[in-house]
Amino acid sequence: MQLYRSMFWGALLAGSSALYAEDPPSLNEIEKRIAQLEQGNLEPQTNWTDQISINGYLSYGITRHDVHQDQGGAPPVNFQAGQPYTFRNRVTDEISHRDISRVGLQINAEINDKTSAVVQLLGRGRDNYDAEVQWAFIDYELLEGLNWRGGRLMLPNSMHSQYLNVGYAYHWVELPGEVYDIVPFDTIDGMDLTLKFNTGSISHDLSAVYGSLDVPDNTFGVPVIYEGRDYGGINLRSRWGDLMTWFSYNHARLSADLSSLDLAFAMLGLPPPGFASASIDEAVAIGRSVGFQYDNGSFFMMAERADLDIDAWYPNRWGGYVSTGYRIGKWTPHVTWGAANTHGAADALNDGNPLTSGLALSNMVRGKSWTLGVRHDLASGIDVKLEAKRFYDMSNEKFDSVGANTNGMFSPSTLAGEIEDENPVVYRISVDAVF
């Protein structure tokens, strides 16, 4: 009888028919369901389908910019001379169906009341949808409200970082690059510990993370591994009614052996530029971010600022944005102002090494932008979004050295020459789904 009752509740939870409030099931219908259960479904309630759930997300997007100009310079300074300017090293003035398209698949398995395992695979269009693991962890509830997770985790660098690939989760086609391009890596191998607690009517998630990361980079055609060690951080997400706030602080030691780049030049018959001298050896890297979000269901506003300081030739950088929008039925028009700037590269610029000063000048990014966009919710779990991002003020007047990059997030002017258009625009359209 106990088994029978369990099965009945299980069947009810499964929601076998979509009934409306006005239509309670008839006795006949309940009897029919009971008969179906009695006839064949005699497995226990806790079968594998109760323990495992599969979710996914998919974004198909198209993007291009409006800089119809080829890069200047010449090898070996610029190996992309004669090719179109790129935005964020990828997008050109030709429509790309791959750059912002991606798919994710997540499997959650409940091992017991306190333990679960989660695996999330991501395939990016720009990587030919080759799958990479974004999340793979065991979650164990140590105490009520205190959870430990170990494995591969998405880095909690900024307010939206841990779901940056889930397009359906936010109103933009892509998260603002001013903040979300600052840290060029998104996963960590390690653990985190999260405590949920309340102070009055404010609920908090306080989380600490520790681990390491190895980020392969192939920008110059030869692999370089950026190693982050003793990566430790703490973040606090607090919610009070319609208001949410976010603080995070992260610290790591960063190393990268760039000597392989010299070998690449030598193999091309070119004199090695001396990249080895620009190798990074356990440089202290500190990242901080602060943000807030207000959302009353119709009107929303959010703002965020993030900083990254690396004690090496890489210039210190900050970025921020303010975004607001209003939901009118299924439509959400929104506007975002963003800004990014770099500073603190004086040591690299004055150390007498032309290579480190050249790298610092190339990596200086300054610019502001306006993004206008609209999201339309087509149906439950699927939306279509359009946006245009227009840049301005990409000058280097306020840098502490002349000759820095003046192309913002486009191909650096130090290598490719200055973009003639002072207000380049990036266009994006996407269809996002969760399932």
Add this chain to the structure above:
Amino acid sequence: MKALKTLVVSMLVLLPLQVLAEVVVVVSNDSPISTISESRLRQVYLEGAGQVDGQRVTALDLSEENRVREQFYKQALGKTPAGMKSYWARMIFTGRGAPPRSVSGVHEMQIMLENNPDFIGYLPGNQVSSGLKVIYRLP
């Protein structure tokens, strides 16, 4: 005059259909919980479960298509169905939680709540069965 009379009668007939029933938050009569604050109700439905007066409760939802569910989220959390879907996308894909389990209708919600004091749910005010008690009335 006849047309006016017809219009008035039509409005009187149609008016009750336009007014949505009051939505109330309920638990089993066997539950020790007697009331819940607005902020705690909000937290329980944003996390799928939570503590109320020291008692662990698990939230239940009506199905996505149900208009009572839409009304509940609009009044209790100020969220639209799309807003909640987007919120749960953030929670699910960061491993921070799963949405409340859905039951298929009001009758199923009544049965689930009556038989398990650890569940919390919501119903139209005129559909509270004898085994349940109201712990919060939505404004």
